[in-house]
Amino acid sequence: MSRFVRKFFVPTVCYVDGPPFTPINAMTKVENSVANASENVRDQAQRSESEFAVTESVDHTKVTTAPSAETSPPQSDPPQEDHDAAKSINVSKSEQEVKPECLTETAAIPDRIEMTSEVFNQIKHTIGKKPAETGGILGMSGEKIDHFFYDRLPDGATSVTYTPNCDAINAVLKRWTRKDAVYMGAIHSHPKGYNRPSYADEQYARRLLDNNLNFDKAKPYFYIPIVQPSADATGFELFSYIAYYKNDRFSVEPIDLYIDGQKYEPNISVPLENFSRIRLLFPAEIMSQKTVISIGAGGARSYLENLARSGVGNIVLIDGDGVSETNIGTQAVFYSELGRSKVEAIRERVLDINPEANVTCVAQFLTDDMSDDDFLNLVGESCKKSLKVSPQDVLIVGTTDNFFANARANRLALKYGSPFLGVGIYQNGAGGEIAFTYPGITPACYRCCTAGRYRHYANGGHNDATSEGAPIFSTEVVNGMKGFISLMLLLHNTDTRFGAYLKEYATRNFLQMNFDPFSELFPGIPIGQGKYFEQKPDHPTNGYEECPDCHGTGNLEDVKGSIDDTRKIFN
Numbered sequence: 001m002s003r004f005v006r007k008f009f010v011p012t013v014c015y016v017d018g019p020p021f022t023p024i025n026a027m028t029k030v031e032n033s034v035a036n037a038s039e040n041v042r043d044q045a046q047r048s049e050s051e052f053a054v055t056e057s058v059d060h061t062k063v064t065t066a067p068s069a070e071t072s073p074p075q076s077d078p079p080q081e082d083h084d085a086a087k088s089i090n091v092s093k094s095e096q097e098v099k100p101e102c103l104t105e106t107a108a109i110p111d112r113i114e115m116t117s118e119v120f121n122q123i124k125h126t127i128g129k130k131p132a133e134t135g136g137i138l139g140m141s142g143e144k145i146d147h148f149f150y151d152r153l154p155d156g157a158t159s160v161t162y163t164p165n166c167d168a169i170n171a172v173l174k175r176w177t178r179k180d181a182v183y184m185g186a187i188h189s190h191p192k193g194y195n196r197p198s199y200a201d202e203q204y205a206r207r208l209l210d211n212n213l214n215f216d217k218a219k220p221y222f223y224i225p226i227v228q229p230s231a232d233a234t235g236f237e238l239f240s241y242i243a244y245y246k247n248d249r250f251s252v253e254p255i256d257l258y259i260d261g262q263k264y265e266p267n268i269s270v271p272l273e274n275f276s277r278i279r280l281l282f283p284a285e286i287m288s289q290k291t292v293i294s295i296g297a298g299g300a301r302s303y304l305e306n307l308a309r310s311g312v313g314n315i316v317l318i319d320g321d322g323v324s325e326t327n328i329g330t331q332a333v334f335y336s337e338l339g340r341s342k343v344e345a346i347r348e349r350v351l352d353i354n355p356e357a358n359v360t361c362v363a364q365f366l367t368d369d370m371s372d373d374d375f376l377n378l379v380g381e382s383c384k385k386s387l388k389v390s391p392q393d394v395l396i397v398g399t400t401d402n403f404f405a406n407a408r409a410n411r412l413a414l415k416y417g418s419p420f421l422g423v424g425i426y427q428n429g430a431g432g433e434i435a436f437t438y439p440g441i442t443p444a445c446y447r448c449c450t451a452g453r454y455r456h457y458a459n460g461g462h463n464d465a466t467s468e469g470a471p472i473f474s475t476e477v478v479n480g481m482k483g484f485i486s487l488m489l490l491l492h493n494t495d496t497r498f499g500a501y502l503k504e505y506a507t508r509n510f511l512q513m514n515f516d517p518f519s520e521l522f523p524g525i526p527i528g529q530g531k532y533f534e535q536k537p538d539h540p541t542n543g544y545e546e547c548p549d550c551h552g553t554g555n556l557e558d559v560k561g562s563i564d565d566t567r568k569i570f571n
Contacts, residue, residue: 109220109242109244109246110221110242110255112256112258113242113255113258114145115144115146115258115259115260116145116146117259117260118146119138119147119148120238120259122150123136123148126152127150127229128189128227128229128236129230130189131189132191132192133162133189133190133191134151134154134189134229135164135187135189136148136149136186137149137151137169137172137183137185137186138183138184138185138187138223138225139181139182139185140181140182141179141180141181145184145185145223147181149172151164151168153168162189164186185223186204186208186224187223187225187226188226189226189227189228190226190227190228192228194351195228195239195355196239196254196351196355197241197252199340199347199348201226202224202344205222205224205252206243208222209222209245209250220245220246221242221243221244222242222243223240224241224242225239225240225241225257226238237267238257240255241253241254281497281498286494286496287310288313289314289393290312290394290395290490291312291313291315291316291382291383292307292314292397292486292490293316293318293383293394293395293397294315294316294318294399295319295397295399295406295409296318296398296399296401296402297317297318297321297342297343297399298321298342299331299399299425299475300397300399300423300479301331301332301333301346302476303483303486304317304350305346305350305353306479307486308350308354308357309353310483310487311354312357313358314357314358314359314360314383314386315350315358315359315360316360316380317342317359317362318362318364318366319365320365321342321365323338323339323340323341323342325338329472330472330475331472331475332472333345341361343362343363344363346359347361358380358382360378360379365402365405366400366405366408367404367405371567372412387416388416391416391417391439392417392438392439393490395419395420395486395490396412396413396418396419396420397420398421399423401465403453403463404569406422406424407447407569408566408567409422410422410447411569414445414560414563415560415563415566416560417439417556417557418439419436419438419489419490420436420445420446421434421436421489422446426519426521427469429467429469429470429474429516430474430516430521431474431514431515431521431522432474432477432513433510434478434482434485435449435450435509435511436485436488436505436509438556439555439557439560440555440556440557441492441502441503441506442502442507442535443506443554444507444536444537445547445550445556445559447538447548447549448535448536448537448552450510451544457570458570474515477513477515488502489502505532507534507535507536508533508535509532510532510533511533512525512530512531512533513529513530514527514528515527537550537553539552539553540552548570549563
């Protein structure tokens with residue numbers, strides 16, 4: 001029965017192609033004029049500046065060390081939860097309509113934020129003492145943030161949103177311009193446990209950069225720190241983030257913060273109480289070090305969200321698709337997300353489950369345009385290091401309906417020595433399949449398990465199957481099973497319940513599931529059940545031609561480092 005699965009070469013993962021994500025890259029004409037800002041607004045801005053000029057020294061209980069610069073007064077700029085707020089920041093017509101040249105150049109992005117202790121303490125005793133969703137803006141007159149404006153009368157604020165007072169901010173920006181201070185950041189607070197920018201925050205920063213509203217063409221970046229407030233400021237924490245363009249790619253990443261030359265370290269604590277009921281199953285100290293790279297993300301959304309619930313600390317999402325209306329019935333997406341990048345929508349959900357997770361979004365398809373070096377650079381430094389040092393901690397998952405992307409994902413896993421999981425859903429959602437590998441444990445690779453499919457494509461075949469007529473429940477059953485198998489791979493050889501599972505399935509690393517009692521695809525598999533089929537490596541000693549990927553040696557560790565270019569699937 002080891003070749004039973006050879007008959008099935010037309011799997012289809014029920015993930016539909018949608019329209020490409022179109023980023024917001026233009027703003028409507030600005031309405032308000034700084035020159036017309038009312039006197040009472042200016043008074044409010046001036047009072048805010050002087051009223052909160054706190055001179056207390058920085059809290060050095062959280063500091064380590066570095067360089068220094070001069071200090072000057074503080075003030076200004078709007079928070080990121082309201083996209084339309086960006087429209088009210090004044091800029092000339094030419095600046096609005098022409099994308100800044102600096103966004104297409106390779107510009108130096110700083111590796112840290114420098115801030116004066118005066119500004120830090122102003123933030124601490126204003127935003128840091130108020131309920132969540134209050135904010136202000138940050139400015140620089142040199143290489144250090146030395147201006148801060150606290151928006152004490154916002155246009156709107158609730159426990160979950162903050163809308164800045166754009167008139168007051170414009171008045172402050174006008175004064176800053178006279179002082180040669182540059183608007184470089186928007187800062188606001190989030191509720192406890194959510195210590196990173198939301199999607200709306202990121203898009204706010206993106207719109208400002210797209211329209212050159214940070215007013216400094218030499219600096220294609222914008223700071224968007226997040227404050228975790230407390231009533232007495234003793235529990236105040238500041239989490240630093242930078243939004244930037246580099247080679248036309250927009251990113252938001254954490255960045256080190258230095259206060260008058262000393263490194264600030266926020267108290268970061270994983271909310272272990274959220275995972276207390278699964279701690280014995282998935283120890284946090286183990287799961288937080290694991291990485292899952294998902295090639296294709298749309299239909300895998302619930303799987304990825306549940307990885308976050310299981311404590312997986314690092315998730316890389318690679319998918320160039322956007323959310324479309326046709327996805328509503330077949331994937332766990334929402335109308336509010338239509339037009340958004342799938343990877344960004346999933347990232348926001350994952351962080352809403354575990355704010356301490358690291359989620360890297362690559363809004364691109366895995367095609368031949370992406371070299372292996374490109375792949376390594378796109379997945380982020382932490383993942384890149386793990387692939388080189390501890391590849392067993394990185395699970396690569398192929399969840400796309402594109403045969404070549406899944407085949408490439410398998411070769412990437414073989415090249416770096418990582419475990420792999422390849423997924424498919426059959427026409428009309430009649431059933432599903434999961435093939436999984438672990439170097440040194442499973443003798444057969446993904447290509448060995450699905451050799452008939454490879455032959456089909458090598459001979460010019462293609463796959464016409466789509467998610468048409470496939471119920472979402474088929475996708476969700478497969479998502480649940482691949483979750484169990486992922487835990488088996490991620491926790492292999494650990495002192496947990498899942499630690500010994502993989503050895504039981506080492507030679508049966510191909511699972512088929514039957515969801516259709518009338519289908520002829522699954523003889524011997526009852527409806528609603530699955531079967532793990534024994535697999536042997538493709539090699540003449542086993543009666544098959546040698547596998548071009550793993551060479552049929554029976555030990556996938558032999559392949560590590562031997563694949564020069566994973567794009568050469570049939571060469």
